[in-house]
Amino acid sequence: MQPEEEIFKQRKEKLLRLREEEGYDPYRIEKWERTDMLDRIRKEFDHLAPDETDASVHLRSAGRVMTLRKHGKAMFANLQDETDTLQLYFQFDKMGEAEYGFVKKWVDTGDWIGVEGHPFRTQRGELTILVTKCTLLSKALRTMPDKWGGLTDTEVRYRQRYLDLIVHPDVRNVFRKRSAIISSVRKTLEDAGTLEVETPILSVLAGGANARPFKTFHNALGLDMYLRIATELHLKRLVVGMFGRVYEIGRNFRNEGIDTMHNPEFTAMEVYWAYADVEDMMRLTEDIIRNAADAVGGRHVTYQGVELDIESPFRRATMLDLVREKTGIDFAAVSTDDEARAIARARGMEIKGTESRFAIMNAMFEAHVEDTLIQPTFVLGHPTEISPLAKRNPDNQDYTRRFELFICGREVANAFSELNDPLDQRVRFEDQLKKKESGDEEAHVFDEDFINAIETGLPPTGGLGVGIDRLVMFLTDSRSIRDVILFPTMRPKE
């Protein structure tokens, strides 16, 4: 047994004394009629002059006591609610002995209280609630983090996010913005007549992306099941099923590393529009990002000190051109895999001897180009080999009608004209199967039912996926994905 921490013990004993001596149990309170939030009070009574009280107004507010300054027969406190922090003034004369004495004796920092009173500005000019009545709504048995040192231990901030949120209004603000961004994405899509749908998170096949899934087991079915790594294959089935425009915003799960850009569960938006192509998806992507920026403070976006221009049409460049630009190698002129491997070896890349020229080009793109794409850039025309669900470019079958959007060197969106040729789709899956069999754990799974759906007829369709967490990161200037996920995945302590 660990010794009980002293402060917790004292607070707990105080609670027991409160129950015994006053017959008052703060945890029995169920409801408090709050009519006035603190930000509104601050705005509405801004006109009060120093030392002025508006006794005609009766306020009812509530919140958490963040600081307490006791002065004998008067007390000041700072009350924090979800909107703001406002000073409270308790006066012996105004409240009466019993009421004042109760507050002074029993209310501590961290406690939740409901207050009634009048708007008032102190001589020093601070807008304050002159409290006439105070109700203890709930007690805190644990102390708040340091009132000006704050909470800097990132581990505690992520593991005990509630503490982080209590003391850091700016952290709360990031998550308000996250919500506004997601609302904005929904609105953009719904204004375009797109239906929000929900597809399985738990399924027998986790397809639609290159990633290792989380595996679980369904007892009643006696079946291995997987958490989805993408929503793509289900959403396209719905386009087959006569929903012209569908989207889903939801969690994907990928059993991979954790770092500042990756969390094992992350939020993605995928949208599919019948009769649309990759060009439409570029326009949609720009609309989604601009509208989301508008929703959280405008289009002047600065990320980690870099000004991002999201107002101008995003740059468009093919992967072939970008690789040529950065490495001097023109893969359009490389016609055999051997030739590509020789070039790669000459450049010091580790080559196993099985890589295709397309895989090598992609590796060079990742190594030499990605990091340089700071301003929003649509990278177009990925090789067919690495794009098993995208329509081929009719002018060159080795490449697809696809784009990825990069911002600050990071992929934010991925889109293509969807492959709707069921014969080709089968060939692509077979190719993925070969990769899987030769040890590529992240190769796509073969989904026979999906092919069946495509065989039933998928109209020409444009599809887009957006990494919502990353979008939120850019629009809130957050350095780590963990700063935009309320409860990021953490290894259990001990």
Next chain:
RNA sequence: GAGCCGUUAGCUCAGCUGGUAGAGCACCGGACUUUUAAUCCGGGUGUCGUGGGUUCGAUCCCCGCACGGCUCACCA
């Protein structure tokens, strides 16, 4: 997965060449009717992440482990 750094009171941190720990805030008791990092008086509440080793003696030196952060690799 690799490298580097960190882990001391509820919070933020200090702790010298090895001699069993300290500050501010918080907390507890008291004073105080306009404070706002309130002030004044009194009180230290800690298995110094964990397990070993070296040593007469370890928060400190050495090794392992755990957790976290950063960088790199892979992935969105």
